[in-house]
Amino acid sequence: MSERRNNQRKHIILLSALAVGMVGFSFALVPLYAIFCEVVGLNGKKYEQEISAEPAVLQVSEREVTIQFLAQVGRGMPWEFRPTESKLKVRLGEIHLTSYYARNRSDQAVTGQAVPSVSPAYASNFLHKLECFCFTQQHLDAGEEQQMALRFYIDTELPEDINMLTLSYALFQVPDADVEVASVTLASN
Amino acid sequence: MAVTADHAIPNRSPLIAFLSRWLLTTNHKEIGTLYLCLSFTLFFIAGAMAMVIRLELFQPGIQFAEPLFYNQMVTMHGLLMVFGVVMPGFVGLANWLIPMMIGAPDMALPRLNNFSFWILPFAFGLLLSTLFMEGGAPNFGWTFYAPLSTTYGPPSTDFFILGVHLMGISSVLGAINIIVTIFNLRVEGMTLMKMPLFVWTWLITAFLLVMVMPVLAGAVTMMLTDRHFGTSFFSAVGGGDPVLFQHVFWFFGHPEVYILILPGFGIASQIIPTFARKKLFGYHSMVYATIAIAVLSFVVWGHHMFTTGMPLAAELFVMYATMLIAVPTGVKVFNWVATMWRGSMTFETPMLFAIGFVILFTIGGFSGLMLALVPVDFQYHDTFFVVAHFHYVLYPGAIFGIMSAVYYWLPKWTGNMYDERLGKLHFWIAIVAVNMTFFPMHFLGLAGMPRRIVDYSLQFADFNMVASIGAGMLGMSQLLFLYIVVKCIRGGEKASSRVWDSAEGLEWTLPSPAPLHTFTTPPKFPTPEEDYQHE
Numbered sequence: 001m002s003e004r005r006n007n008q009r010k011h012i013i014l015l016s017a018l019a020v021g022m023v024g025f026s027f028a029l030v031p032l033y034a035i036f037c038e039v040v041g042l043n044g045k046k047y048e049q050e051i052s053a054e055p056a057v058l059q060v061s062e063r064e065v066t067i068q069f070l071a072q073v074g075r076g077m078p079w080e081f082r083p084t085e086s087k088l089k090v091r092l093g094e095i096h097l098t099s100y101y102a103r104n105r106s107d108q109a110v111t112g113q114a115v116p117s118v119s120p121a122y123a124s125n126f127l128h129k130l131e132c133f134c135f136t137q138q139h140l141d142a143g144e145e146q147q148m149a150l151r152f153y154i155d156t157e158l159p160e161d162i163n164m165l166t167l168s169y170a171l172f173q174v175p176d177a178d179v180e181v182a183s184v185t186l187a188s189n
Numbered sequence: 190m191a192v193t194a195d196h197a198i199p200n201r202s203p204l205i206a207f208l209s210r211w212l213l214t215t216n217h218k219e220i221g222t223l224y225l226c227l228s229f230t231l232f233f234i235a236g237a238m239a240m241v242i243r244l245e246l247f248q249p250g251i252q253f254a255e256p257l258f259y260n261q262m263v264t265m266h267g268l269l270m271v272f273g274v275v276m277p278g279f280v281g282l283a284n285w286l287i288p289m290m291i292g293a294p295d296m297a298l299p300r301l302n303n304f305s306f307w308i309l310p311f312a313f314g315l316l317l318s319t320l321f322m323e324g325g326a327p328n329f330g331w332t333f334y335a336p337l338s339t340t341y342g343p344p345s346t347d348f349f350i351l352g353v354h355l356m357g358i359s360s361v362l363g364a365i366n367i368i369v370t371i372f373n374l375r376v377e378g379m380t381l382m383k384m385p386l387f388v389w390t391w392l393i394t395a396f397l398l399v400m401v402m403p404v405l406a407g408a409v410t411m412m413l414t415d416r417h418f419g420t421s422f423f424s425a426v427g428g429g430d431p432v433l434f435q436h437v438f439w440f441f442g443h444p445e446v447y448i449l450i451l452p453g454f455g456i457a458s459q460i461i462p463t464f465a466r467k468k469l470f471g472y473h474s475m476v477y478a479t480i481a482i483a484v485l486s487f488v489v490w491g492h493h494m495f496t497t498g499m500p501l502a503a504e505l506f507v508m509y510a511t512m513l514i515a516v517p518t519g520v521k522v523f524n525w526v527a528t529m530w531r532g533s534m535t536f537e538t539p540m541l542f543a544i545g546f547v548i549l550f551t552i553g554g555f556s557g558l559m560l561a562l563v564p565v566d567f568q569y570h571d572t573f574f575v576v577a578h579f580h581y582v583l584y585p586g587a588i589f590g591i592m593s594a595v596y597y598w599l600p601k602w603t604g605n606m607y608d609e610r611l612g613k614l615h616f617w618i619a620i621v622a623v624n625m626t627f628f629p630m631h632f633l634g635l636a637g638m639p640r641r642i643v644d645y646s647l648q649f650a651d652f653n654m655v656a657s658i659g660a661g662m663l664g665m666s667q668l669l670f671l672y673i674v675v676k677c678i679r680g681g682e683k684a685s686s687r688v689w690d691s692a693e694g695l696e697w698t699l700p701s702p703a704p705l706h707t708f709t710t711p712p713k714f715p716t717p718e719e720d721y722q723h724e
Contacts, residue, residue: 004373007373008297008369008373011368011369011373012298012365012369015364015365015368015369015399016365018400019361019365019399019400019402019403021403022399022400022401022402022403022404022407023403023404023407025403025404026403026405026407026408026437026440026441027407027411029404029433029436029437029440030411030422030433033430033433033436037430072426074426074427075340077426115426115428117425119498121498121500122501170425170426171426172426172427
């Protein structure tokens with residue numbers, strides 16, 4: 001009888017631990033998912049913070065693809081934010097320079113951070129950004145406007161079935177507490 | 190009435206005695222009854238919502254329900270049917286039957302059992318109260334995808350979140366109780382591989398519950414902090430990802446759909462041998478097939494997300510893994526058919542529902558196979574084809590399973606036979622109406638009618654009208670079911686202890702109605718050569 005009680009207690013403890021562990025697992029899915037996305041290049045996460053090195057030898061292929069630029073502004077973000085060119089026809093391997101336009105419509109200084117996303121996701125492995133406003137936080141004073149540069153090239157290895165890429169930026173406001181001082185000076189250069 | 194005499198406390202008003210009996214009961218049979226009553230009540234509430242949906246879809250255009258209200262009906266219907274009807278229904282059956290089937294006097298943790306049940310009325314009270322709130326009830330579908338439920342959810346979403354937390358706690362506690370009971374309180378001689386299949390399928394279901402309900406709790410907690418505490422789990426602007434929500438949700442969601450069907454498999458495996466008068470064909474393969482289904486259910490969640498963006502390799506893996514589930518499921522269907530093969534079959538109401546279950550669940554399984562195929566899923570996704578599929582597995586699957594169980598064990602619970610003539614009538618109306626309601630939805634979906642939208646194009650009018658008429662019949666037929674159950678509780682032809690000619694199992698050795706306290710001294714579990722000792 002007491003042996004059964006012990007068994008019972010053991011089972012209750014193990015099962016409760018399993019349930020609590022699974023709550024932990026559900027939160028562990030957040031970093032696991034981020035790692036997974038980085039590995040397969042899903043949702044543009046791969047190169048969020050990654051500056052590609054200048055290619056040593058530039059190989060340009062004859063193949064042309066279209067790249068579209070999109071912009072989204074997060075809720076409560078008082079900036080006007082749009083690409084200066086909505087799409088470009090580019091040859092693979094060629095370095096291109098384009099820009100996004102941003103204007104602070106509010107009456108106070110605001111810091112923003114752009115988060116990139118590439119569609120189709122797989123293509124993010126082949127889109128290399130040499131210079132991007134998304135690498136740092138952007139700081140605009142009240143009413144200030146700015147052209148923000150984006151320099152990139154598309155790898156010649158881009159799979160045959162991808163003819164069009166979409167690069168989308170979501171811009172959100174950085175809370176005051178999270179503003180990085182270094183990037184503010186960089187942006188005001 | 191020995192039952193009430195046990196619990197009656199002298200010098201108390203009848204109301205207090207009644208309340209304290211049901212509020213404080215730790216008896217597995219009474220708690221089982223409470224679960225079944227709750228499930229039955231919510232069945233009518235959620236069913237009434239289905240009637241609103243079908244009434245609105247009777248004709249194209251917007252007649253009765255504003256789009257916002259329609260979306261609330263779709264959401265609440267789904268949530269209530271899944272969490273309020275099928276799950277408590279199965280838990281109620283588990284409470285009633287598992288101790289009697291394994292020869293135990295009660296559940297292992299009776300007070301926890303009381304607590305698990307009494308959380309639920311509060312959970313569903315919270316959920317239902319949202320219907321009367323400013324901004325309305327949740328309107329984002331039972332899958333509550335972010336950002337519909339985070340950024341754009343109505344204020345009542347927070348009540349929904351707390352409601353989900355409560356029912357999650359209830360399910361996990363109930364499941365722990367069931368596992369502990371099965372592992373510790375089996376009668377001597379009943380090894381795991383001699384347990385009745387209902388007990389086996391519930392054991393596996395309980396493990397699924399313990400493992401996935403916490404993940405659902407995690408998902409709604411992330412929603413809550415995203416909504417109010419400035420986190421960005423599911424918001425791209427803050428560095429999160431709305432697609433992550435779908436992964437977390439469906440990691441819970443796919444095992445959940447097996448939680449909704451595995452006990453039904455167990456019920457069919459109990460009932461079919463009784464009325465075929467043969468032993469169940471392939472007991473061992475049934476057990477292993479159930480385990481295989483449960484294990485596979487953890488790696489196939491991606492098939493709900495083919496169109497939301499996944500690497501090709503992941504889509505292929507999920508597609509093949511999903512199709513693989515058809516193998517153990519096929520084993521089960523084969524075993525049920527083989528059990529009936531050359532049996533001396535009779536067609537009492539429980540058997541009719543069980544056969545309806547096998548046939549219609551198989552149809553739902555096949556449309557599931559179609560949905561598992563990546564290329565065609567791009568066409569079927571979010572159409573009425575999906576609605577047809579999951580109603581075929583849930584209505585004739587889970588609900589027919591529960592109904593079949595209620596008819597089968599009702600004489601044991603009440604001591605009276607139900608009205609066989611009315612029971613058969615109920616079945617025949619239900620089976621015609623189920624097919625009339627849900628079969629045309631396949632065609633609607635293939636023709637491109639999207640789900641969860643209040644209005645539709647003219648070319649879908651005829652099939653929708655047929656489906657709505659069928660739904661009306663189906664809804665009405667449940668009133669008949671209610672009448673049959675109430676009539677059986679109130680009286681009727683006395684049932685013998687074994688009730689059915691060749692019913693096997695310890696619960697049939699007890700008198701009908703089963704006394705409040707049973708197996709206070711452990712029964713003798715017969716060896717394969719012996720028979721059960723029926724009174």
